[in-house]
Amino acid sequence: MSPDTLPALSALSALPTAFLFLPGALLAAVLPARLRPPLLVGLPALAAWQVWTLPEGRLMPLALMGLELELMRVDRLSRIFALIFTLIAVLGNLYAWHLRDRVQQVAALVYAGAAIGAVFAGDLITLFLWWEGTAIASVFLIWARRTEGAFHTGMRYLVVQVLSGVLLLAGAALYWRETGSLDFTLMRLGSPATWLIFLAFGIKAAFPLLHNWLQDAYPAATVTGTVILSAFTTKLAIYALARGFAGTEILIWIGAVMTVFPVFFAEVENDMRRVLAYSLNNQLGFMVVGIGIGSEMALNGTAAHAFAHILYKALLFMSVGAVLYRTGTARATELGGLYRTMPLTAILAVIGAVSISGVPLFSGFVTKSMVLSAASDAHLWPVWGALVFASAAVLSHSGIKIPYFIFFAHDSGRRPAEAPRHMLLAMGLTAAMCIAIGLAPGLLYALLPYPVEYHPYSGYHVVGQMQLLLFGVVAFALAMRFGLHPGEKRGTLLDSDWLYRRAAPAVLGAAAALVRAIWGAGAAAVGALRAAAMGFIRARSGPEGRLAHVWPTGSMVEWLAIILGVMLVVVYLA
Amino acid sequence: MSENLPPLARLLGLVERHFLKALAAGAALALGAGFAIDMHAKAPLESFGGFYALAGFVSLSTVLIVARLLRALLGRQEDYYGRSAVNAEQYPADQLEVRDREP
């Protein structure tokens, strides 16, 4: 089906993809509940079709505020990201078919639209506009949980997201002043402008120490909101980094750290959605490393991994969400043995788990290995080592912990019903895509920004990966057997959010108390001074004061004499 | 099994019971294969046939040990950030469809 055959649809290609979503969101805001789910699924599907058929090039220049904006820059890099964004919007909204919450539904559409708009942005200002759009739209998916905790988390999330946005804006301003161009293209770190932009991307990409909004927010969102959230924001940042900072060496090291440190947190975290958030962070590390290496192979690996990652991570969030939906909790300590009554969900979760772990025949295997190969091609051995370690570690929390502690392990005694049909359908489709990519990687490789010369299914590669995974499981099994595993335990894990949830308020509180004390002392002093002055003035000028007395005539004459005396002295001396 | 479980669940139960045996077999196979075929080593250590097996085992063990330390160091009560923080609160039930399977 080509655009020529459907004139009505070809007119569609004259519209920026994001602008499909915005009227759609308006429509969703007024449609009755019954009609919203079809719209929410149908619209992204339409958009996916549009993205698929769009010609390459800079399609929609726009003059605004004297700036030349590029709303649609379509090339292979932007197309693959836009495509997966539309796909996941379809799947995510299918998963949320049961939802009757207008706010979440509108937000989901706006969020997806903004993310796609940002991907197609040809200049920094357009990027900024959509960048902030994702921030605003997405917070509603957290707030929609409608609890005190979610509200505060949402506020924190929003501040961090907008911080990223304003950094981008400031960077864009400086970049414009520096280069005379607002084109969003490959940049070199070095000037304040590019550092600001880099930092802006880094926040959304959850760089180490800038990462904690992710683990803070995702477990706080609604069941379906987390699925949507997990897809867009961070991958948009990955896209932006790939576009703007490919080959920036520091990214390799940042990425390496990112792959490693979250795994420890994931291991001991009790909330399964937070475990997944840490795991997400770790997966982003692979992509960031790929961008840092910057070779065609590495960038292909990043794009492919992002594509695959969105799917399997969504699948995992969906399965945990389904459990939460049925049991009311996502805490490992309260779950276990659910395979008995939720076998389909369990199987789908396992598909997600093996995908993320990089088991051959599943999607993770064919994409993650591209990044690893790129690292070893570049002889970055320490980094490569970190990636190998991280690959094994992923297994530990996402590959084993998620399915094992929820669906197997000890029997929690819960016997929840199987997930609703639409959830199973959405998860099934997602799982199918994970498997499809694993079985026929060529389909995905054809979409990648650069031509691909890579064959994941070589014997040594499969064997090496299987060794890594199986012995990892052996280690896990032994640890469980001998009680060395950290196990499940309720609790809160301190992370960098402690800095702004506890330390900063404490420090600021102390500072504020100090300022207040000083201010109070100052105000008291000023008040006392004023009171003294007023007292002084009142004592003299007030109704009882001497100055205000209408003295007897005698004293008047005294004054006359005094003044005369002064006058005489002055006059004589002068 | 006394419970009346769906067929799929019984299958999974089977898997759970025989998992360790399968794991042992698979691990042995993979290790053997590693020594049997050329690993096209690029990295210095990769040429060792059991490198990945070792890497997997050591990595996982490291993760588990470090994680224990981490919990000792950074673990706090669930309501560390307050009773109404996300960590401590319950997911609002009215947005869920909590249901047990019909026996």
Add this chain to the structure above:
Amino acid sequence: MELATLTGLTMAIPLAAAVANPLLRRQNNLRDSLTLLAAIATFATALAILGRTGGEASAPMHALTVMPGLDIAFAIEPLGLMFALIASGLWIVTHIYGVGYMRGNGEKGHARFFAAFSLAIASTMGLAFAANLFTLFLFYELLTLSTFSLVAHKGTAEALKGAKTYLGILMGTSIGLFLVAVVWTYTATGTLDFAPGGILRDRVSASLVPVLLGLYAFGIGKAALMPFHRWLPAAMVAPTPVSALLHAVAVVKAGVFTMLKVGIYIFGTDFLAETGASTWLMWLAAYTIIAASVIAMRQDNLKRRLAYSTVSQLAYITLGMALATSMGVLGGGLHIATHAVGKITLFMAAGSIYVATHRTEISQFDGLGRALPVSFAAFFVGALSIIGLPPLAGSWSKWLLILAAADTGEWVIIGVLMLSSLLNIAYLLSIVGRAFFLPPAEDTPREWSEAGPLVWGPPAFTALLCVVLFFCAGALTDFLAPIAEVAP
């Protein structure tokens, strides 16, 4: 009609409304309709001036000579015309809202209220079109006086206290400092006419320029620069329409408008930049931006929070002037417009909430979003605009200010602007979040709903304006461009 006639009409029409209101004390509907008509006519007249001049600067139109050298004269120039258009245009909206509010709320003294309101608009028009500093000062004081009775309108002890602070600070600064600055300027230059590029070059020794600027900056108390900002929160005891139009638009904008006029036409941005006289002001404005935001975060009373937010936002405009670059002035000018529509939306939404629920404290707003969806949605849009998020008007003025800071190499100022956005989020969006997403308190009746279209309509309309202005900002900046490209 002659340009001078049109200019005169912009003041005469509201003045006539001010006179008519007390005369029609009993005929509520007639009185309110007439005032609405006056508002529309004033706006139309301002539009006619726009059509006539296209915003080009006109020659001064002389009205009256007070004493040799001191003339009351008016002139058209882009900044003033924009200000007049905003004030008169929003007057229409606010009047409709004001009628709804005063009636819905059962307030007393409608005639007196609307008379003083009209008088304030007349003063604002005169201020906007002032051709020299003396005329401006005259209308500046008139504006203080005409709004004073509005602040004291409720007549309660609290209103009295607020009114006292209001008058004390505004009068104190304007007479104690502003007047001295004006006389100083006159003594040094022999003229008070606004002239592109300023009039002070070579007239005041470089070391004294910062002092003179200080007299202006603090003297223009309406700009609410710290530490002379306390009148603004104090003024919040006034009925909400007053806060909406006067203390978010007319009065406070009169302050920063004056600040810009002084910066552009008395000092001249180039002169300020050369002497570096405004550097300290830049830092003070930056401090005000942050400090006021921090204080705003601690306020539970919605209107007080908005007032401190206004203090912070006004400092943006002062900052734009103090940066002393064309972009800064332009950004400041644009911010007058963008903040006006944004903040009026917030205040009207606040009033709408008050009329419907009689709640004023943010901590009582939990869950009200369902009952008052339009009010809180409008509040949300206005808040986003204030924060400076796309696609709302506020983002452009912030963009220009950031460019200005980039041009001058003031990195810290860029940081301040960014930080301010974040603080804005914290204290504005949290209100919306609470209202929509937290369960209502137990004492919140289920049957509460919006107060009526006269009350929720205007904020919804201005919220829409915030969006429209985002897309029209380019035209507005082009319109304002002449003020930024002053001749040396």
Add this chain to the structure above:
Amino acid sequence: MSGQVAGDALAGHAAGVVETATAAERALGLADHLPVLVVLVPFLAAPLVVLLGARRLAWPITFAAAFFSLAAALSLLSGVLGGDAISYHIGGWAPPLGIEYRIDAANAFVMVIVSAIAVAILPYARTSIAAEIPARQHVLFHALFLLALAGLLGVAATGDAFNLFVFLEISSLATYVLVAMGAYRDKRALTTAFNYLLMGTTGATFFVIGIGFLYMSTGTLNMADLAQLIAQQPGNRTIHAGFAFIIVGMGLKVAMYPLHLWLPGAYTYAPSAVSAFLAATATKVAVYVLLRFLFTVFGPQYTFEAAELTWVILPLALLAMFAASFIAIFQVNFKKMLAYSSIAQIGYMLLGIAMLSQTALTGAIVHLFNHAITKATLFMVIGAYVLRAGGAFYRDIEGIGRVMPWTSAAGVIGGLSLIGVPGTAGFVSKWLLVQGALEKGWWWMALLVVASSLLAVVYVWKGIETAYLRAPREDVDRREAPLTMLVPIWIMALSTIWFGLSAEWTVGAAGTAAEALMSGASQLLISGGAGH
């Protein structure tokens, strides 16, 4: 006197003097006698009123006389605004033997103020005194009013120092009695009037002693001649002493702080119309006399360079501006508050004098006028309050703004003018004073002036707060003031606005007067000398 002293350089000024006396042989029209008629008509009308004795006629005659004076003063002012001076010799006797009336911009201006205030207050007084003074005293009141008016005008018009003293005493004596008439409402008026009498007389005595000293040294009483002769004897100690006596004596009449003690009581307890008239005129004329002696007789050079008077007057002026304002803030009686405010405002005038510059002096003279109309407005407003509320204490007039909106609105305008809000008369004078200070580079003085204005904000605010923001008392006569009061009040109120928006005339006239004064004795010298 001869013109031999007049140098060539000064000769140019002679052309500016309009010669009337030397044209004695010409038939003199009424217009030529205006300099004396302006004083004579009210002066003669006073006995006429008493002799006719009819209550009905008293007011019309008084009003007609005052109106004539106003017309005459305006006519005179228009004649001298160009910088000319009119010299009129009583009975054709040339000075120094005869008495000379000299009209220049300064005193013509003062005469306009005095007569205009009188004209404005009289219609008001008609209603006001009806309520405050028993009917049998009305004739007397009008006669005394005329005498006071004539005295004040005479003080302004005359060019003879002793004649000035005589007129001063005429007006003062009349005033003492007028103040005492307040006794029908408040007995304290009697003691106050007595105090006023004692103090006023002391001041007058000092003044006349000073004149005596001058006469001793120079043998003349004509001010122009005095000026010339004093200039010739720079080191004469007697003249120094005379100078000191005159300044102190006049300082008392001016109510220069701390010689102000007679004023608060007198203004407070006098009948409202009298308070208004006194406040607006008496001290203003005294200031004029001070100006006349400082600048014309002694000459600015003598006064400020030789005698360093700046440093005597300046501190006293500042003291007045602040101390009196502070006292005003704490008052609980509206009238008394205004009285202290007057003392503070006189401080401004003294300040303008002490700064010794064209601008500042213009400011001082304009303030004479502006403050006159401002205070007249305010005292008239108080009078209306007293009429309806029965007292001038704050507690009497709480919430009266709602009961008497028109009166109160005029009061607000007066208050704003007192503060010096732009658009009111008070602003113009304050502007000039600040400008004068800044021209001299005395920025601290500029700040002090505005700081003192801020004190005015405080006491005006207290008034407004009382009148508007309190609940009205129940026992107040809930009616607006009668039109006969309201119209004069509003004429005054509107004129404060008018002269705030269109001050070209006042500033022009004051500027001319200031210029004439600043040029000092020289001009007088010539005109005086050219008289023959």
